[in-house]
Amino acid sequence: MVDRLEDFQKFRAELNEEILGCGHLGMKRLFALDHQAYEPGALDTKTKELLGLVASTVLRCDDCITYHLVRAGEVGWSRKEVIDALNVALVVGGSITVPHVRRAFARMKQIPGLHPEVK
Amino acid sequence: MVDRLEDFQKFRAELNEEILGCGHLGMKRLFALDHQAYEPGALDTKTKELLGLVASTVLRCDDCITYHLVRAGEVGWSRKEVIDALNVALVVGGSITVPHVRRAFARMKQIPGLHPEVK
């Protein structure tokens, strides 16, 4: 029910390149702004990535959840911490978010640092 | 355009088990609360399942629609009644819900009591 992480990342990279190369300055700037929002500011990147994960979950965007799960693993959040963040999203967003939380759990099996064997 | 019902149910069961076993009490409780919301109370289960179907449709969650269609068949709603409920969702939610209604019709072909030959 979830595609392979490699396929997601390949498609994402190819299309991002196409969008950034399409000649529309506004889109290019929005992509830059989106990237910069997670760079260190008053808050550090680690905290911001968790904000991005919860925002993606309550807005029910599987691709965005996958992206932020990968990032959460990279910046050092543990499986237990990510699950605790997903729980906030689940309570705020309600049972309509459950299918996305299921896919988030399936996705975590493919992500170093977040798969079930990691305590 | 819709996966097999068996595949949906297998994935759903496996991941639910994983979530319920992950050790997060809050998630476990929310799953319980979600289950209890459809048990008989001031309203009977049959009515509540239809409420769940319409809520899932206007919020445009295919997995939730599939789940509640299966339940609608189990608790005794007829195809005609389910379609009449989907129409309320369609009018409230607008044409943006049409793709989900299409998939709901495709899904009903796999559900005893809701497929087109049943009058």
Add this chain to the structure above:
Amino acid sequence: MVDRLEDFQKFRAELNEEILGCGHLGMKRLFALDHQAYEPGALDTKTKELLGLVASTVLRCDDCITYHLVRAGEVGWSRKEVIDALNVALVVGGSITVPHVRRAFARMKQIPGLHPEVK
């Protein structure tokens, strides 16, 4: 935190009249379709009004909730039944719907058949 029911109904009636008289046939037809969706069909009006209430709650539209609460009282749903329906919406839609449920409870005080003294 909620306006008077009379004010809501007066504004609603005046603007509906203006929209229906503005000369756009499509809008007129959508209003008719919205009205017809709650008329008896495979499902009766009483059931459909509850579907409308739950759809309005998970989509978080206070005016729509008010309208369907009034209608719920008119078609004979009790306070306890309406609360049980709102609970389905609350679980599906999550705690983000809580402010709307609060306003629904405040509104019910103004609606015959749904105020707290009615058992």
Add this chain to the structure above:
Amino acid sequence: MVDRLEDFQKFRAELNEEILGCGHLGMKRLFALDHQAYEPGALDTKTKELLGLVASTVLRCDDCITYHLVRAGEVGWSRKEVIDALNVALVVGGSITVPHVRRAFARMKQIPGLHPEVK
């Protein structure tokens, strides 16, 4: 049921100034990007303002609708054209958007070029 246009515009101007002056570069850039999205590009400003109005209506944001109605009047859309655009939003977004369309009609009475006497 709608506040005075002057009050909306005063609050909007004051808070925009506060946000732009709060020292967060990302917010400043997003406000700039939002402004630039409606400047002439492959599409002209007139067309883009109508896109903004419809996007605001299906996403059910009254303040955004008010802003784009004012702009629609400024760039030369007629009342009939604006109503035809609102109809697209109404059909796509469903009857849950009706309260916002009602407030849009109430708001148009305060906007030169869009009030009912203008043909």
Add this chain to the structure above:
Amino acid sequence: MVDRLEDFQKFRAELNEEILGCGHLGMKRLFALDHQAYEPGALDTKTKELLGLVASTVLRCDDCITYHLVRAGEVGWSRKEVIDALNVALVVGGSITVPHVRRAFARMKQIPGLHPEVK
């Protein structure tokens, strides 16, 4: 990550036929109303199709985006103009719409008049 356009259109056509033939008059009328919303009125069909595309994008419905991209190509919008419209949607809807914009770009490769080689 996007299915073939032919598969989408075949599924869409088959299910639309099933829905229109299911005997529910309300659904039939809503489908008609949805169709009529894009016919020439105060606004021409070309403008309305772009409104439909932007509404579909901010509401994040891939099937609706695909449908309106095909229509946008048919009524004569160029690739550059469609991208400029998608940019309005991207700014209004935020980075949560990015995955849908990526799929829109992937889809445009399958649509005459909108693929990258067309200037």
Add this chain to the structure above:
Amino acid sequence: MVDRLEDFQKFRAELNEEILGCGHLGMKRLFALDHQAYEPGALDTKTKELLGLVASTVLRCDDCITYHLVRAGEVGWSRKEVIDALNVALVVGGSITVPHVRRAFARMKQIPGLHPEVK
């Protein structure tokens, strides 16, 4: 354009009491679950409150934003950190969230620790 914080809190407290006392166990449990989601777990309360604020902002719920702003001040987030979190919400949610961010800035003037004079 924002009511007084005291009025919000009074209404919220009164209606919460009414809901908790209405005799529906499911609602009572959901309120408890919502409360518990922000208690220390794998993540601390401070981090979770920021997650709640961002979730509330992208879902565009003014009352929820107000509640989490008050809590953010109480648990020790600074004005600069809250603004940085709101920026993540703004980029993820797009310009449709701008009116809510404006009201968040207006609200922060009423909250100790978050008003503009605090650096």
